[in-house]
Amino acid sequence: MTLLNVSSLHKHFGGLHAVNDVSFGVETGAIKAVIGPNGAGKTTLFNLITGTLGATAGKVRFRGEDIQGRRPHQIAAAGIARTFQNIKLFHDMTALENVMVGRHLRSRAGFAASMLNLPWTRKEEQKIRDKSMELLDLLEIADHADVEATSLAFGQQRAVEFARALALEPRLLLLDEPAAGLNIYETAEVGRLITKIRGLGITVLLVEHDMSLVMDISDEIVVLSFGEKIAEGVPTAIQNNPEVIKVYLGE
Amino acid sequence: MQKLLPFALLITIVIAIELITGWTDTRYYLTQMTMSAYYALLIIGLCVVMGYAGQISIGHAGFFAIGGYLSAALTTRNLVAYKDSAVIRTLDGLGLIVAGEDIYGDALMAVSPWAACILAVVTAGLIALILGIPVLKLKGHYLAMATLGFGIIIYRIVLASEYFGEADGISEVPPFELMPGLAVSGDFGARVSNYYIAWGLLIAGLLLLRNLIDSRVGRALRSIHGSEEAAESVGVDTARFKLKVFVLSAVFAALAGVFLTHYNGGIGPSEASVMKSVRYVAIVAVGGMAHLWGALTMGVGLNFLSLRGVFGSYDDAVFGVILIVIMLFAPNGILSLNWRDYLRRLIDRPKGSESVDGGKP
Numbered sequence: 001m002t003l004l005n006v007s008s009l010h011k012h013f014g015g016l017h018a019v020n021d022v023s024f025g026v027e028t029g030a031i032k033a034v035i036g037p038n039g040a041g042k043t044t045l046f047n048l049i050t051g052t053l054g055a056t057a058g059k060v061r062f063r064g065e066d067i068q069g070r071r072p073h074q075i076a077a078a079g080i081a082r083t084f085q086n087i088k089l090f091h092d093m094t095a096l097e098n099v100m101v102g103r104h105l106r107s108r109a110g111f112a113a114s115m116l117n118l119p120w121t122r123k124e125e126q127k128i129r130d131k132s133m134e135l136l137d138l139l140e141i142a143d144h145a146d147v148e149a150t151s152l153a154f155g156q157q158r159a160v161e162f163a164r165a166l167a168l169e170p171r172l173l174l175l176d177e178p179a180a181g182l183n184i185y186e187t188a189e190v191g192r193l194i195t196k197i198r199g200l201g202i203t204v205l206l207v208e209h210d211m212s213l214v215m216d217i218s219d220e221i222v223v224l225s226f227g228e229k230i231a232e233g234v235p236t237a238i239q240n241n242p243e244v245i246k247v248y249l250g251e
Numbered sequence: 252m253q254k255l256l257p258f259a260l261l262i263t264i265v266i267a268i269e270l271i272t273g274w275t276d277t278r279y280y281l282t283q284m285t286m287s288a289y290y291a292l293l294i295i296g297l298c299v300v301m302g303y304a305g306q307i308s309i310g311h312a313g314f315f316a317i318g319g320y321l322s323a324a325l326t327t328r329n330l331v332a333y334k335d336s337a338v339i340r341t342l343d344g345l346g347l348i349v350a351g352e353d354i355y356g357d358a359l360m361a362v363s364p365w366a367a368c369i370l371a372v373v374t375a376g377l378i379a380l381i382l383g384i385p386v387l388k389l390k391g392h393y394l395a396m397a398t399l400g401f402g403i404i405i406y407r408i409v410l411a412s413e414y415f416g417e418a419d420g421i422s423e424v425p426p427f428e429l430m431p432g433l434a435v436s437g438d439f440g441a442r443v444s445n446y447y448i449a450w451g452l453l454i455a456g457l458l459l460l461r462n463l464i465d466s467r468v469g470r471a472l473r474s475i476h477g478s479e480e481a482a483e484s485v486g487v488d489t490a491r492f493k494l495k496v497f498v499l500s501a502v503f504a505a506l507a508g509v510f511l512t513h514y515n516g517g518i519g520p521s522e523a524s525v526m527k528s529v530r531y532v533a534i535v536a537v538g539g540m541a542h543l544w545g546a547l548t549m550g551v552g553l554n555f556l557s558l559r560g561v562f563g564s565y566d567d568a569v570f571g572v573i574l575i576v577i578m579l580f581a582p583n584g585i586l587s588l589n590w591r592d593y594l595r596r597l598i599d600r601p602k603g604s605e606s607v608d609g610g611k612p
Contacts, residue, residue, distance in 0.1 A: 050484065076486035084484075090477030092541065093470070101474045105486035107467050111495055114466030115459040121466065128467065168485060 003028045003172055003203050004049070009058035009068075011044050011227075018044040020227040021058075026172070031194065031204045033214040036224035037247060042207040043085070045224070046176055049205075050082050051075040062172070077105055081170035083161045085177040089149040095160045096145040099132040102167025106131075135163040139193060155186040162193060166202070173197060175206035179213050191217050215239065223247070254465070257544065258458060265450045269443060281446040282437075283558040284551075288449035289511040291550030292456050294534050295543055296503025299460055301532070302541035303469065304496050305476030306387060307395045309528045310402035311504050314375045316523030318505025319512035320409055321371035323421040325362040328414070334360055342366070349425075364427035368509045375505030376498050383497040387490065399525065406523040420519030427513035435513040445514060452510065453547075456503060460543055472496055473541070526567045533574040539584020549585075 004026040011019040019041045026032045036042050047053040049060055051072040060068040067075055076082075081102075089098050107128055109121040136142040139159040144152055149160050158178065165173055178194065179187040191213050198204055208214050214221060214235070221238045223231040225247045231238055238244055272278050297311050330348070333339050339360070342348050347366035351359045362370070386397045409415040416422075426436030434441065435448055463469050474482040475489050482489050512518040521527070534553055538545030553573075556562065562569040577585070 052480070072480070072483035073486050073488045076484055082484050084481065088478040088481035088484075090474045090481065093473060093477065097470060097473075101470045101482070101487070102485045104467065104471055109467045111463065111468055111499065114468040115463045117462040117466070125466065164485060 001028045002026065003063065004205065005059075005061040006045075006049070007059045007061070009045070009048060009060065010056045011041075011048055011053065012056045017227045019048065019055075022224070022227075022229050024222045024229065024232055026203060026205050027219075028171075028203055029198070029201065030219045031198050031206070031217055032220045032222065033218040034205070034207045034222045034224060035209070035211070035214055039226070040224040041227040042224055043176070044227075046082075046174065046207050049075075050080065050174060076168060076170075079168075079171040080174060081165035081168040081172070082174040083158070083165050083176060083178060085180050087154075087157050087161055089157055089160060089164075091148075091150045093149060094146050095136060095141065095149045095152065095156075095163075096129070096132055098149045098160055099135055099163045099167050100128050102135075102164040103128040103131060105168055132163070132167060135166050136160075138166070138196075139163045154181055155189065158182070158186075158190060159193065162197070166197065166200075170202060172203045172205060175204065175208075177208055178206060179208060179210040184212075187213050254461070258454065261454060261457075265447075265454075269446060273443075278442060281442050283555050285442075285446045285449040285514060286511060286558055287551045287554040288446075288453045289507045289514070290531075290554040291547055292453050292507040292510075293504040294531055294538075294546050294550035295453075295457055295460055296500035297531050298535045298538065298540070298543055298546035299463065299472070300496055300500045301535050302539070302543075302546070303464060303476060304472040304493060306493055306497065307391075307532070308398040308497070308500070309395050309525070309532055310398035310400075310405070311500070311531050312523055312525070312527035313402045313405035314379060314501040314504035315508040315511075315527070316405050316409060316518070317375040317378060318371045318508030319518040319522060320415050320421065320508075321374055322364065322367040322427075322509040323424045323512050323518050324414060325367035325370060326364050326425055326427075327361060327421055327423060330360040330362070331358050361425075364425065364513065368427065368506075371509050372502055372505045375508075376502045379498045379501030380494065383494045387493045387497060399528070402523070402525050402528045406520065406525065409523050410520045418520060420517060420522075421512075422517035424512055424516050424518070427510070435510055437514055437516050449510065449514070452506075457543065457547060464543065468492070476541075526570075529574070530567070530570040533570045533577070536577045536582075537573060537585055542584055545584050 002025040006025070007023045009019055009022045010017070022045060034042050034045060044053065048055050048068070051067070051070050051074065055068050058068070059066050062078055062080060065078070067078055070078070090101060093101075107124050109124055113121045133142065133145060136145050139162055141156050141159045141163070144156060149157065152160065175194070178190050182190060187210055194204055194206070194217055218235055220233065221235055222229060223238060223241075223244050230243050230247060231241045233241070268284065269281065272280050293311060293315055297308060300306050300308055330339055339348065342362065347363050349361055349363045382401055386394065386401070389397055410418060426434040426438070428434040429448065433444060433448070435445060471482065471487045471492050474485070474487055475492060479489050508518070508522070534549050535546050537553070538547070538549040557566055
């Protein structure tokens, strides 16, 4: 079954076609990667799916519904979580609190109930805390739960961001260059975590530069160049695709 | 329970101050303590907007003025001329009109303080809502300027309109009877009870906001401050939360305005001035921005000194200087400074190697 379906997506910035007629699907349970050289339109594509940008034309269907044009928080509510290339954790909050914010959509205490600290909000608060702790545990950073998130090591910050995204209990997880800024050991570690996340039944779509990571963990790969899709297929096919080799290595 | 400990301490201090002023025959201090408590009520509300949600407002004196002026006007302006209109008759039927006589024996009709209070606070909330929808889309300096513009508009309106008493403001505002035998008024006989009313209201407000900060909503607000994009990505409707907290703080400001106006028996245009708004921002900054207790102590402390006339004619200048000094030397508020460390460095300086030209190549 196709979970996410991007069809004939276009994004123009003035005369620049950052994304030009891109179509592909992501199957439920798969790990799919979008790769391409700098300026290929990967980040723009990512922003179109997460609602940060509006498309010039085309559709993004998630579970059969067109989500193109919705605001980012509505897309999160639809079941799509994301991480950021340049990690965006909430400063002045502990790792645990960061993940607790991720439970926002799975809890409901509003202004009045929160101010009055009603018994049911206290119960809900405990549930949020327990679930968040569980996720930190899953991502193997439970020891750092009470440390201010932005003071953690880079790789650990990335894990906190993963935990925060997972707290939404999403069906689809979008990862924007999860290996950016990590050394080879940390990259391997992130690859292991991504496979672990897929094991929970969560579909993953990632945009990535690091070839070794992409080839290791992806089921399928989409290759972009100058805003257009030039190839799509399993890693081995992509590795031997002459068009892809040309784009990456030059003629 | 640990959360309630500071509250128990605060209540003890409040009672202790009342007792001490009673024994030492210095009850006159309670007047300024009462007024400071009302200003602090506005300041803790502003603290949640600025410090926690990260949205600056240099227009909160405007909300305070809306509360104070509306309740003053409604409870003093004579409605006898309109007594046959449908609106007044309906209000009268609901028991929301107070009839009496003025000092010359002419008939006097005005809105009851309770109704005026509710109307004033609701109006302030609605104006915050209408203002907030477009303005909260702005960020940083732009938001600061837009809220500043709002503050100026309110100031000029109260200064220009006859209904609000122009430069004289509104005086002879009647007491606000909360329950039989307990009224917000400046009567000397009611000084102690008013001290407790003000502090009761402030502590209740603080407790509500303290709970809010530690909740799902509080985390959402802090996440907006941290990164709006990331907050949206986990499903926080940032526009909605910013708007709600802005309205909440406007309600706190208006409520402070209503109570202080009844306590003072009047209100003047200086309460709506831009310098007042700047002062509130300065106090939140001194308190440490995202620090409710800091905002409370500084709000009470600095307003008390100001009301006692310690700063003399330089009152506004002092708050300007405070703002500059805080921004330069302690952007996280003076409570955040590590005083022990600071003093040790000061004492160690003569023999310390890193002093004077230390470390510079």
